[in-house]
Amino acid sequence: MGIGDRHQKKDVEAALKRAEAAGLKVTHNKNRHNWGLVLCCPCNDHVRISCTPRNTGDEARKIYGFIKDHQNCV
Secondary structure (H helix, E strand, O other): OOHHHHHHHHHHHHHHHHHHHHOOEEHHHHHEEEEEEEEEOOEEEEEEEOOOOOHHHHHHHHHHHHHHOOOOOO
C-alpha cells in the first residue's frame, strides 16, 4: 500500500497491515462503498473491504478470517 492508501478505521488498518505481513496482496481501489481488496494470489481468492463498515470489529475479523483460511497458500 502507498502512503495515501491507509484505511480510516484503526481496526481495519491493523488487519490490513497484518494481511500484508502474512504475504497477501492488499489493493486500494476506492469504488463506491468498497475501499479495496485483499487478494490471495496463488488461489485467486479475494475479500472486499468496505470503505465505511457498519462495525469495524466485524470488518477486521473478516480480514483475520481470510488470513487464517489462506495461510497455507502463501
